[in-house]
Amino acid sequence: MHQHIHVNTLTLQKVARKKFDIPEMYKSPVIRKVKEATKVMDPMKKDLQPSVLDFGPVQFYVPRFFGFCYGVENAIDIAYRTVAEHPDKNIYLLSEMIHNPTVNEDLLDRGVKFLFDTDGTERIPISSLSSEDIVIVPAFGTTLEIQEELQKVGIDPYQYNTTCPFVEKVWKRGKQLGKKDYALVVHGKYQHEETRATFSHSADHSAVVVVLNPEEAKILAELMTGEKDASDFEKYFGHKSTPGFDPQKDLQRFGVINQTTMLATETQDVMDILKEAAISKFGESDILDHFADTTDTLCYATNENQSATLQLTQCDADLALVVGGYNSSNTMHLVEILEEHFPTFHVRDSEELISRAEIRHFNQWDKEIRTTIDWLPGGKEPLKIAITSGASCPDILVDEVMLKVLEYFENTRSVDEVIAPFEKELD
Structure with missing residues (x-):
């Protein structure tokens, strides 16, 4: 089900060489040591096993990849x-x-x-x-x-441009396809800033339609093959496609690109659904003339974080905490993965942990902040908590959430004692 996603090796090498100046206030004394140690122990990034921070009455499972991308x-x-x-x-x-x-x-x-x-x-x-x-x-x-x-107004939009290079990579690939008369299907949330930007850049050279998930991809596939009446297109996609988009004509040649924070495995599902529809319509022998392989545009960091989170679901945690902004798409996808396996709470920071008995957290399905009572199971030691964070979340916020949880327990081991084995790896 969770297939391997191809990522361009040369791009990863360039990423590995770049160093950034991050303000000290965003660096953490705990999580930073864990991340640095796992880099030393697993330089080839082949081990997705989570690290365990054993504080005695509480154990935290920390994934191999998470946080700032x-x-x-x-x-x-x-x-x-x-x-x-x-x-x-x-x-x-x-x-x-x-x-x-x-x-x-x-x-x-x-x-x-x-x-x-x-x-x-x-x-x-x-x-x-x-x-x-x-x-x-x-x-x-x-x-x-x-x-x-x-x-x-005389302002150069590229002088102070922080656009993610992996977003720009998607745009460049789309432009390459546009020059070859390909339409583009964008897997993303139409109102998200990144998808609005990708749609605008893509519409400059191609017919474009946005699909939210595999279910919408199936509808688009049926419109492309003629299984659904062409008049249905307007109902499902008229508000998120270029003017005059015709699925039967424009999807004669097309590629799929994505909002980089979407579930990478879900983007692959969207690609597979539409590719199968193209094979059904045009035949497998000619598929390369109709469907462009764009898997190399998938963001490596999104894929790594989601793969590490999937591995986190294999641990025996009692609950999960996900730290990140309540409008962060990639954070919500981590929650989506974990909540299938554990009671999962999406919190923006440690202030959402009101007490041992009460927590505030975001429910993405109802788009509301909820309060849950008795969120920490009682009478169980050690309590095992899976913890992770979104790509835009500073590590210090994860530290603060962990330390807040530890305040609810007695006789916990000190931070220095717990991270000592990780510091030893760095000596």
Whole structure:
């Protein structure tokens, strides 16, 4: 079911060489040591077994990969350096730089202003800016339309561009296909900033349609093969496709690209569904003329984090905690994986842990913050907790959540004692 996802090796080598300057306040004394030690013990990234932090009455299972990814570290490095180097300039972010409230609130405290809300609602008109102002493009990228607006007021949208290189890779692959007259199917959440940006860049050269999940991919497949009436297209996809999109004509030649924070295995399912429909319509011998292989565009970090989370589901945890922003797509997918196996709580930070008896957490299906009573099982020691975080979550927030949990127990081992074996690996 959980197939291997191909990732470009050369791209990974380039990523491994890049080093970022991350503010000290986001670095953690506990999780950082675990991550550094596992890099030493497993330099080839072949072991997905979680680490165990044994505090006595509580044990935490920590996955092999989680937290800040390359694209987020790149964005934080550029944004904070820009703020530090230009104390006398007006600095704006197009919208949230990443989907983490701690990072965004800190940038606001430093005087950075947002031009748009995450849903695209305008806060400050671009037309009110001047060429002396600085605008930082967030990790999700932005649309061609907004790029043009910035250029009209004399601002170079690429001067302080923190767009994730893996998002840009998706755009470049889409453009290559567009030059060969391929349509594009985007697997993503249509209202998400990244998908809005990818749609805009793709629509510049191709017919484009967005599908949310495998269920929508099946509907699109049936429209492509003629099993569903063509008039149904407007109902399902009219609001998230380029004008005049015709599944039977435009999907004669197409490729699938994705919002990089989606479940990688789900993107593969979308690809497989649409490829099978193309084989059914055009025949297997000619499939390469109709369906482009785009698996090399899948984000390595998303794949690693999700694969490590799948491995985490094999442990004997009593519950799971996922730390990350409540509007973070990649964080919600980690929750989705874990909640099939354990009681799982998505918290933005340690303040959501009210007491041993009470926790506030986000339910993505009902899109509401809930309060759960008696969330920590009583009478069981050691209590085993799987813990992870989204790609935009600083490790220090995971430390703080763990330490908050430990406050509810007596006779726990010290942090120094627990991380000593990991520090030994670093000697």
